[in-house]
Amino acid sequence: MQHLLSTAELSRADAIDILDTAAQMAATQEREIKKLPTLRGRTVVNLFFEDSTRTRISFETAAKRLSADVINFSAKGSSASKGESLKDTALTLNAMGADAVVVRSAASGAAHQLAHSGWLTGSSFYGSDHPGVAILNAGDGTHQHPTQALLDAYTMRRHLVGPDALGQGLDGLKVAIVGDVLHSRVARSNVWLLKTLGADVTLVAPPTLLPVGAETWPAKLSYDLDATLAAKPDAVMMLRVQRERMGGGSSAFLPSAQEYTRLYGLDRKRLEVLPKHGIVLHPGPMNRGLEISAEAADSPQSVIVEQVANGVAVRMAALYLLLAGKE
Amino acid sequence: MRSNSFRLANVRPYGVEPVDITVTNGVISNITPVSQETGHPGELPSDDEFWELDGKDHILLPGFVDLHTHLREPGREDAETVLSGSKAAALGGYTAVFAMANTNPVADTAGVVEQVWRLGQNAALVDVHPVGAVTVGLRGEQLAELGAMANSRAKVRVFSDDGHCVSDSVVMRRALEYVKAFDGVIAQHAQEPSLTVGAQMNEGVVSSELGLAGWPAVAEESIIARDVLLAEHVGSCLHVLHVSTRGSVEIIRWAKQRGINVTAEVTPHHLALTDESARGYNPIFKVNPPLRTADDVRALREGLADGTIDTVGTDHAPHPVEDKDCEWAYAAFGMTGLETALSVVVKTMVEPGLLTWADVARVMSVTPARIGRISHEQGRPIAVGEPANLVLVDPDAKRMIDPRAQATASSNTPFVGTELPGKVVATFLRGTPVVFDGVLSATS
Numbered sequence A: 001m002q003h004l005l006s007t008a009e010l011s012r013a014d015a016i017d018i019l020d021t022a023a024q025m026a027a028t029q030e031r032e033i034k035k036l037p038t039l040r041g042r043t044v045v046n047l048f049f050e051d052s053t054r055t056r057i058s059f060e061t062a063a064k065r066l067s068a069d070v071i072n073f074s075a076k077g078s079s080a081s082k083g084e085s086l087k088d089t090a091l092t093l094n095a096m097g098a099d100a101v102v103v104r105s106a107a108s109g110a111a112h113q114l115a116h117s118g119w120l121t122g123s124s125f126y127g128s129d130h131p132g133v134a135i136l137n138a139g140d141g142t143h144q145h146p147t148q149a150l151l152d153a154y155t156m157r158r159h160l161v162g163p164d165a166l167g168q169g170l171d172g173l174k175v176a177i178v179g180d181v182l183h184s185r186v187a188r189s190n191v192w193l194l195k196t197l198g199a200d201v202t203l204v205a206p207p208t209l210l211p212v213g214a215e216t217w218p219a220k221l222s223y224d225l226d227a228t229l230a231a232k233p234d235a236v237m238m239l240r241v242q243r244e245r246m247g248g249g250s251s252a253f254l255p256s257a258q259e260y261t262r263l264y265g266l267d268r269k270r271l272e273v274l275p276k277h278g279i280v281l282h283p284g285p286m287n288r289g290l291e292i293s294a295e296a297a298d299s300p301q302s303v304i305v306e307q308v309a310n311g312v313a314v315r316m317a318a319l320y321l322l323l324a325g326k327e
Numbered sequence B: 001m002r003s004n005s006f007r008l009a010n011v012r013p014y015g016v017e018p019v020d021i022t023v024t025n026g027v028i029s030n031i032t033p034v035s036q037e038t039g040h041p042g043e044l045p046s047d048d049e050f051w052e053l054d055g056k057d058h059i060l061l062p063g064f065v066d067l068h069t070h071l072r073e074p075g076r077e078d079a080e081t082v083l084s085g086s087k088a089a090a091l092g093g094y095t096a097v098f099a100m101a102n103t104n105p106v107a108d109t110a111g112v113v114e115q116v117w118r119l120g121q122n123a124a125l126v127d128v129h130p131v132g133a134v135t136v137g138l139r140g141e142q143l144a145e146l147g148a149m150a151n152s153r154a155k156v157r158v159f160s161d162d163g164h165c166v167s168d169s170v171v172m173r174r175a176l177e178y179v180k181a182f183d184g185v186i187a188q189h190a191q192e193p194s195l196t197v198g199a200q201m202n203e204g205v206v207s208s209e210l211g212l213a214g215w216p217a218v219a220e221e222s223i224i225a226r227d228v229l230l231a232e233h234v235g236s237c238l239h240v241l242h243v244s245t246r247g248s249v250e251i252i253r254w255a256k257q258r259g260i261n262v263t264a265e266v267t268p269h270h271l272a273l274t275d276e277s278a279r280g281y282n283p284i285f286k287v288n289p290p291l292r293t294a295d296d297v298r299a300l301r302e303g304l305a306d307g308t309i310d311t312v313g314t315d316h317a318p319h320p321v322e323d324k325d326c327e328w329a330y331a332a333f334g335m336t337g338l339e340t341a342l343s344v345v346v347k348t349m350v351e352p353g354l355l356t357w358a359d360v361a362r363v364m365s366v367t368p369a370r371i372g373r374i375s376h377e378q379g380r381p382i383a384v385g386e387p388a389n390l391v392l393v394d395p396d397a398k399r400m401i402d403p404r405a406q407a408t409a410s411s412n413t414p415f416v417g418t419e420l421p422g423k424v425v426a427t428f429l430r431g432t433p434v435v436f437d438g439v440l441s442a443t444s
């Protein structure tokens, strides 16, 4: 594994390797001294073109617990503002001698371009790859967010397969992913990773929030949350739904927030339909009262807080596997 | 530069039997079949300026006519100028190009179209015909002074807001009606804007996986359906630019069967490439309309072969590197095309047996000249008494596409690094060899 760009490119062996390594990392995090010397002398750059304090802190914590030097580089870049470009920033990073770049961008494909465009070596137009720098995709537009899917899978495996389930996938588990699939990199990342790990995925959304083309994805599609819950999924993942998608203008995807909550929100009544062992996930930040009620979010079946902690372990594993092997 | 009196020995007009062609003062004066016994018969003038070229059995076609070129001047001379674009056109085998109106200032007045026309005259490598904007500022609200542009020295007959769609139905109706007064044609960029807000690539399987906002085929097809019905209603003629979907081909086929006066264009890149190209997120493949599916490509090739689609237009759209070497969503739409169009047509249409060389002449020269209302001087038959607007093509040559070796001022060709068949050996503009031996002639 040279980069971590998309779960669609991840083999089952590599995915399970990351989950197993994350389990080892998580074990070290129970100790009093959490810091490991593994990546001492290595430089990890957090390159964030989009505000995401949660993800940045998670990566930063992961890198620091592995004793890497961390540089946080926040740049506002958009087509409108024409701020510092990803390409120019990449040239700067190369000059700094980064070993890994964690990149977050509103532009789908940004991480892929950083890995494959030659920008890090100063050549334009898709020259040669730069073998020296590992690129970790921390979310690119509405494309992928692979470490989020890996932490979700890690959390599911711990709860639904077992805490010591090393070497195992998620074979046969039923997972429902509910909400704005169209705009969700979390959904895309999860669909391909869960498929690779052997789970059975159902995407649940109003038709306007399922992309044209999703009928070819390795997942079932449903417009009916209650029917999906009646099939007793082992895990339900609620996606964040942005309020600007609802009501108002002609570009809205939904009639109103209230209607969305009625049809697709996870409330106490729907929670009761879940099997006893079923868990509730959410990538955060939550819109309480919109896609998930407070009762569902705070119920014993919710693993939402644990997801955050698992995120650090999974990101430690990803950084370790991408960097520690190389000298 | 060599004179416009010469003999081309052993060339094959439209790819058929070899002949010797004599051109005197820019006009074809003699065509003699190559006799196997005597070699090259025919009278040779005893003029000092007269020269001869062995055509080596290459193919001779009428000079190409591109109804869809963006020369960017005035306004974006960093991307292209009328001169650099004229060079690219000549090297591509073109003897006439139509320069789209989306310049800065927009070509929506007699003054701007005359400026572009004059720049073309000065470059003197191809005939440059300005396209006039349909609406003021390409805003789609108010008709530009179409009559003034038609009556200007540029004699504009083709009007287009290309880059933008004339989306308002009544504005489109009035435009179609109005140009009947001077035998004009509206060339529509068919794109319903409300269906393509923020759109980045064809909406389908690939866009769903890549997380790039989808550009549905129906955004194009709904406008074409409306426009052919409007053209029928007001008895005018419509030219549909860069058709890209199977549905569009089917609507146009239906309209033609119904007797509606509609013509249609396909670009070389839509004949060759699909939305699978977007998988590497390289914005070199970002174009408007977007690259579609393999099934759409098949329908476009069939439509061009059966005459539903009338012309190949390049939509040559040069952009400076900084507008392409960035994230996909922030990159400009468009590809260069003048210097690769013929080769792409050879690869996608001639080599698979979908078009003959005579068909190539039809879709790249004769019909576009007719639609552009210049068939009195371009797209003429290769016959005695006709102006020598000609292109000599080596069909067997293979060439690696290298943007740095091209004359266009921009490097955004999607065919960079690929090998394509067919090479323009010479281009003659009224007998003057503006391209000779595959390179631009030194200007006199």
Ligand SMILES: [Zn+2]
Pocket (backbone or CB within 6 Å): B162, B163, B164, B189, B241, B242, B288, B289
């Ligand atoms: Zn256009």
